[in-house]
Every structure is written in C-alpha cells, then in structure tokens.
Amino acid sequence: MKKMEMKYLKNIARQYPTIVSASTEIINLQSILNLPKGTEHFLTDVHGEYEQFLHVLKNGSGSVRRKIDDEFGKSLSFKDKKSLATLIYYPEEKLELILKEEENIGDWYKIALHRLIRVSKRVASKYTRSKVRKALPQEFAYVIEELITEKAEVENKEAYYNEIINTIIRIGRAQDFIIALSNLIQRLVVDHLHILGDIFDRGPGPHVILDTLMDYHSVDIQWGNHDILWMGAASGNLACIANVIRFSAKFGNLDMIEDGYGINLIPLASFAMDKYPQGSCDCFEIRYSDGYSAKDLEMEQRMHKAISVIQFKLEGQLIMRRPEFAMEGRLLLDKIDYEKGTVNIEGKEYKLKDCSFPTISRESPYELSPEEAKIMERLRTAFMKCEKLQRHVRFLFSKGSMYKIYNSNLLYHGCVPMNADGTFLKVRVFDQEYSGKALYDILEVYTRKGYYSIEEEERSKGQDIMWYIWSSDKSPVFGKEKMATFEKYLVDDKEIQYEKKDCYYELSDNEDIVNKILEEFGLDTNTSHIINGHVTVELKNGEMPIRCGGKLLMIDGGFSRAHQNKTGIAGYTLIYNSMGLRLVSHEHFESAEKAIVEETDIYSDVTVVEQAVKRLLVGDTDNGKEIKERIEELEELLYAYRTGLLIEADVL
Incomplete structure (x- = not known):
C-alpha cells in the first residue's frame, strides 16, 4: 500500500482496533443500506407565518395522517383518526381539553397510549434501533424502547405490554408519556427538512x-x-x-x-x-x-x-x-x-x-x-x-x-x-x-x-x-429587472411599477434549459430535479408548479398570507420518501386554536410527481454513497489486519 493509504488506515484503526470491531461495523453499515430511504420535507417562502409553519412541520405535510391510515386502515373511524392526529400535533393542548371532557380518563389513557405506540412502531420501523434510540426522550427512553421493540423472548407479549401501560397510568405519568410519544412520532416521521429560503418578512414570527x-x-x-x-x-x-x-x-x-x-x-x-x-x-x-x-x-x-x-x-x-x-x-x-x-x-x-x-x-x-x-x-x-x-x-x-x-x-x-x-x-x-x-x-x-x-x-x-x-437585477435570489420600491410608493403608474422577471422564468418550461442547469451543477439529467422557491405560482391564473415533466418544481404557492390572494392556495410543500416525490398543496390555515378545538387539519391536495419503480433505500441516497465508501475503507482495514500490514490491538 502507498504511504498515504497506510497513514489513513492507521487513523481508522484507532476507531476499529480489531478484526471483530471492524467486521461488526461493516455488518451494521451494510444492513443500514437496505433500510427504506428517510422522508425529506421541503418548505419555502414561509415569510414569518409561524402558526402555519409549525402546523405543517408537526403534521409533516400529511405524513402523520398517512402513517395513521397505514397502521389502522378501516379499523378506526375517520373521527378517531382526526382526534389521534390532533393529539400527535398538539399533545399538551389537546390533553388539557381531554381532561376537562373525559369522565373515565383511565380508559381514555389506555386507548390513546395503545394507538400512539402502534404509530410509533410504524414510524420507527424504517430506522436502525440505534437511530431511534438517539431520538427517544431521555426520561422515557428505556420504557418506549421496550414498547416499540418486538420481544421474541417474552411468551405473553400482550400481558407484558399491558402491564407497562397500566403502570404508567397508575403512577401518574400518562400525560407526560403521551407527550413524549407524540413528539417522537413528529421527530421520526420526517428524517430531514429543507427550507428553500425567505424565513423573514411579511408575517409576524x-x-x-x-x-x-x-x-x-x-x-x-x-x-x-x-x-x-x-x-x-x-x-x-x-x-x-x-x-x-x-x-x-x-x-x-x-x-x-x-x-x-x-x-x-x-x-x-x-x-x-x-x-x-x-x-x-x-x-x-x-x-x-x-x-x-x-x-x-x-x-x-x-x-x-x-x-x-x-x-x-x-x-x-x-x-x-x-x-x-x-x-x-x-x-x-x-x-x-x-x-x-x-x-x-x-x-x-x-x-x-x-x-x-x-x-x-x-x-x-x-x-x-x-x-x-x-x-x-x-x-x-x-x-x-x-x-x-x-x-x-x-x-x-x-x-x-x-x-x-x-x-x-x-x-x-x-x-x-x-x-x-x-x-x-x-x-x-x-x-x-x-x-x-x-x-x-x-x-x-x-x-x-x-x-x-x-x-x-x-x-x-x-x-x-x-x-x-x-x-440587484442580476441576483440569483431576486431575479427581477428592478426592485421598484420607490415607484410603488410614489408613482401611480402600473407600467413603471412592474418588476419584470429574469429570462429564466420564461425559459424554465424548456427541458433543454432545465437539463443545461442540471449539467452546470454536475447532476444527471435523467434522475435529478430542480426544486425552486421565491416566485409564487399563481394557480388560480393557470400557472403550474410542475414543469418539464417533473424535472422542475416551483414550490412557492403562497405560504405568506400576503400572497394568497394571488395564488389561490396557502402554499406548496414537497415530500420525498422511499416511494417517490409528492407535491402537497395546502388550503388556508386559520389558527392552531381551531385545529386543536375542532380537530381540523389543513386540507391538502397531493399530486404524485414521481413514483419510484422500486422502493428507494438508504443505499440509493447520498448518505448511502458515503456508507459504501466507509465499507470499502473498513474492508481494506480488514485486509491489512489479515495480511499483517497492520496489527490488531490487544484483544485480551
């Protein structure tokens, strides 16, 4: 091996000093590659609209509701599903109302906890146990892990799990446990969040x-x-x-x-x-x-x-x-x-x-x-x-x-x-x-x-x-001929107030142009997309967010209330999970209070932009590429140990 390669392997050997430790990590990394790809959530131009932002973040643009539907199918009524979703979004506030309304709170706790545990199991199933463990709230980490992890060695599983839940209720920790589970579901339903700009201005928060x-x-x-x-x-x-x-x-x-x-x-x-x-x-x-x-x-x-x-x-x-x-x-x-x-x-x-x-x-x-x-x-x-x-x-x-x-x-x-x-x-x-x-x-x-x-x-x-x-008219993130602030305040002439958009926006329906941009940034034109914020898509005037067969997605649909009279909706978000890309258009969000009291969610219309031919795995992602490179490095380390180029640390 070259001198630099040996120096690098010696650095890795400090972390994996034996054949056993290196082999164990290879097995662990190889298994991660075959887990489903984590869900990515895209939001843009939130412009200080913190109540709507927080709600969309809590519900994962409908991801929580989909997990509830997947888990319970037709075994729960629509009303019960709505109630469970609201509990997950706003556990503290919803519990406060429940405590005032429910006569038999013990039975309600049992039902709610069982349902939350089932949803938690489902959202945790696409992650390694290690990653789930890191997401668990510290004070309930051990108990939650017991409840959401199958225990093959336990003969009477139902009695075992029921006793844990009964004890949680009996010792007065049900409320805290419900909050912890709800937050865990919110945490695991989305693996990574992308904000495509304009957090500031217009809205109050x-x-x-x-x-x-x-x-x-x-x-x-x-x-x-x-x-x-x-x-x-x-x-x-x-x-x-x-x-x-x-x-x-x-x-x-x-x-x-x-x-x-x-x-x-x-x-x-x-x-x-x-x-x-x-x-x-x-x-x-x-x-x-x-x-x-x-x-x-x-x-x-x-x-x-x-x-x-x-x-x-x-x-x-x-x-x-x-x-x-x-x-x-x-x-x-x-x-x-x-x-x-x-x-x-x-x-x-x-x-x-x-x-x-x-x-x-x-x-x-x-x-x-x-x-x-x-x-x-x-x-x-x-x-x-x-x-x-x-x-x-x-x-x-x-x-x-x-x-x-x-x-x-x-x-x-x-x-x-x-x-x-x-x-x-x-x-x-x-x-x-x-x-x-x-x-x-x-x-x-x-x-x-x-x-x-x-x-x-x-x-x-x-x-x-x-x-x-x-x-500037030449700025990539402004992209208009001028910022006509002076004219809009002081001159009563629509023509001079008009801020003409960059040629990019007229050309963005041209697939050759979109491919040219992708190539400029080193991306494969057959498998890549551009995801774009900034300029609102005026849906009510016939504009469309999906262009060039789904290669370009303009996802500013008017999250800011100031824009909603032009767009006709209250924003787009995008979900990219193991099954493909889904564009979500949102209706107007009135308030968190109404969502809690009336159990109303933002009505969302989902458009499938791209359906995966086969389920996407971690191995298909950027993180997967890094993991594969790490596996190759560890296999080189094993080779060095087994050929005597490096000596294992003391294993006794």
Whole structure:
C-alpha cells in the first residue's frame, strides 16, 4: 500500500482496533443500506407565518395522517383518526381539553397510549434501533424502547405490554408519556427538512420559526433574498437595516423587531413624529390585521415614511460607492423636480403622489441629515449587539447556503440568471465575471466574508454584496429587472411599477434549459430535479408548479398570507420518501386554536410527481454513497489486519 493509504488506515484503526470491531461495523453499515430511504420535507417562502409553519412541520405535510391510515386502515373511524392526529400535533393542548371532557380518563389513557405506540412502531420501523434510540426522550427512553421493540423472548407479549401501560397510568405519568410519544412520532416521521429560503418578512414570527429550526433534528436552508437582507442587517450594513425596518413597518410588524429581537425603535418614532406632519404619509400605508388603533396606525405610517426616505438615501450612497454594481438606474432622489412635483425615471417624467420630504437636501439628496445619521448609527449598534438576532444569523450561516445538492436534487431559492437565448448571464462581481454555478459560489463567498471577515475592506465588500443580492437585477435570489420600491410608493403608474422577471422564468418550461442547469451543477439529467422557491405560482391564473415533466418544481404557492390572494392556495410543500416525490398543496390555515378545538387539519391536495419503480433505500441516497465508501475503507482495514500490514490491538 502507498504511504498515504497506510497513514489513513492507521487513523481508522484507532476507531476499529480489531478484526471483530471492524467486521461488526461493516455488518451494521451494510444492513443500514437496505433500510427504506428517510422522508425529506421541503418548505419555502414561509415569510414569518409561524402558526402555519409549525402546523405543517408537526403534521409533516400529511405524513402523520398517512402513517395513521397505514397502521389502522378501516379499523378506526375517520373521527378517531382526526382526534389521534390532533393529539400527535398538539399533545399538551389537546390533553388539557381531554381532561376537562373525559369522565373515565383511565380508559381514555389506555386507548390513546395503545394507538400512539402502534404509530410509533410504524414510524420507527424504517430506522436502525440505534437511530431511534438517539431520538427517544431521555426520561422515557428505556420504557418506549421496550414498547416499540418486538420481544421474541417474552411468551405473553400482550400481558407484558399491558402491564407497562397500566403502570404508567397508575403512577401518574400518562400525560407526560403521551407527550413524549407524540413528539417522537413528529421527530421520526420526517428524517430531514429543507427550507428553500425567505424565513423573514411579511408575517409576524420569523424569530419563532428560527427558534424552532434551531431545535430541529436535521435541517438545511437555502438563503432567500429576505434572509440575506437580515444577514446583512445583522452584520451592520445600514442599507440592509433600513430595508428590514421599512419592510416590517409596511406589513405592520414593527413589534417583531421591538419585542421579538428587543431592538429599540423609539428614536425613529420620535424623529418621524417630529419631521412628518399628520396626514402627510398616506402613500406609506400599513398592511395590518385587526387590532390596530388609529393612533398606532398614524405613528407607524410616519415611521414607515421616515425609514423609507432614509433607505432611498442609503441605497443611493451604496450605489455610488459601488459603481461596479451597475445600478445607477436606481438613483432617483436626484431626479425629483420639486417645483413640478415630478420625477424622471428611465428618461420619462412621472407625477409624484407625494413630494413632501423635509429631510432631503436638494443639493445633496443622498446625504443623511444629522438626526437620521444618529438614528441609523444607534440602530446599527442595536442590530449588531442583539444576541438573539446574532444567534439566528449564525445558525443561517452554519446550516445555510446559496444552493444545495442533496440526493440528486438541486435546491435553490430563486433562479440561475439567463439571457433570452438560454445562455447563462455573465455578472461582474467586483473585478471578475461569473455565471451559472460560479456566480452562486462567489456570491456565497462574499456573503460569508461580509459577516465573518476580519479584513475591513473584504468585510465591507461582503456587506454591500448582501444588499446587492437582495435587490440587484442580476441576483440569483431576486431575479427581477428592478426592485421598484420607490415607484410603488410614489408613482401611480402600473407600467413603471412592474418588476419584470429574469429570462429564466420564461425559459424554465424548456427541458433543454432545465437539463443545461442540471449539467452546470454536475447532476444527471435523467434522475435529478430542480426544486425552486421565491416566485409564487399563481394557480388560480393557470400557472403550474410542475414543469418539464417533473424535472422542475416551483414550490412557492403562497405560504405568506400576503400572497394568497394571488395564488389561490396557502402554499406548496414537497415530500420525498422511499416511494417517490409528492407535491402537497395546502388550503388556508386559520389558527392552531381551531385545529386543536375542532380537530381540523389543513386540507391538502397531493399530486404524485414521481413514483419510484422500486422502493428507494438508504443505499440509493447520498448518505448511502458515503456508507459504501466507509465499507470499502473498513474492508481494506480488514485486509491489512489479515495480511499483517497492520496489527490488531490487544484483544485480551
């Protein structure tokens, strides 16, 4: 053997010092290869809608209900199946109601525990005992393992299991045990979770979603432009911070910044109330739900206008600082004619709906006023010192990326920028041009530099790149001709407000183009898929999420309530299990409370995208490839032991 091979085998020998230990691991790994492939769950564009997100996560996009149906068939009524599913999704809350309603709680406990144990056995059956054991709650690990594992040596199994259940009830641990089993089922029904971007903005609870994801057993994230915006804000980029606050103001979610992340917005509120008179902010309306008082609405509209003006200034400064971004067309403050009340955009003059901007200097329109500069510096410090936000952003960096290749699927949030002829668009990033996969890669490198680099210049470049990724027409995760924020607020003209999509979206029905993208990322065009978020599929207008015979799946169906009037549904999710790919479309989710009390689930329509010819096994996955490589290494180790190249450790 070569010197390097021997050195590597010696390292493996430290973990497997004998023929017996190496042989045992080979047998274990070989058996894992023949288990069914674990279930992957894909969600995208959740946009802070934490209640619906948590519910879909709990029910595994219908996976729990399917396991219940598989286990009980027609032996349980539809009502009982609904009740059992609700118990699994919300065990603590459902138990609280049951305790008030049930007269004979002991009998109810027995029935519920037996049913939960049967479902637990079914969801655990596709995993090794070792993996199941790691998922068990520590305080009940031994008992649950006894109940869900067949005991061939026990003669009277039914009496044995019944006695365990009776004892659990008798000693007052039934409630805790039901909660533990329910959580175990939720944990095992999905093996791995993919989030295809845009956790932040629009909805009220992105911080709740991130807290949940940080506790999730196995997850990856493909960054969306809204996520990268928040990552830029956390790194201290002022243009990103202004965008984050403006977006939260627009959707009535400033309390998320204040209460969710503890960032003080009082200085901004005071400034806005002082500078912008009552009734002068009608263009900056708030999209709010019930519960807003007229006073709160007036104040937040003023804050909305104040931060929007600050944003336009800061973005102008950044565009002038980075001429290589080629975004001069978005410099609009210097194109305002205050006497005529117009603005010149793309060579055409438009009437402004509002030109009362007391903080904009006509001589230096992109310069912050002293008060604005002071507010933004305070906000920069608050964002950079917010421990919870920094923890969430570090999690996004550790579990996230611009794209991911996983089990022959290419996952990304937006698009691969393209020209009209189907060639990859060349994009200049500082001093070099990139396209296709290389563009994704370099943007990720600079994004990480923007947060982590200790070199000031590289860190500054990376922070500005995060804003560029958020809003540039050449950004893979934005993918539109422009971000027409100014026009949508201040110009009453649909044509100039229109954000034309990248050519990718027109070409994505072309299988040759889809194959070209797959090849660019090194994937087999016969067995691979692209799974895509970002742009909502307007089902009610005839758009379809499945394209090119299932090779491309666009799964943003309007998880965000703000989009549901366009899509006609409340989101798509995707399930990829050992039987194939299933696209799930969801109806509107009202509330967790209704789901618990009325035992209503989200009605979901399932479309089989691809049915596996034979059941997919672990050996067919990326993890399976790694296991096969490990087996080969261990077999080489056995050869080394048996031929005397390596000597076993002391086995006595």
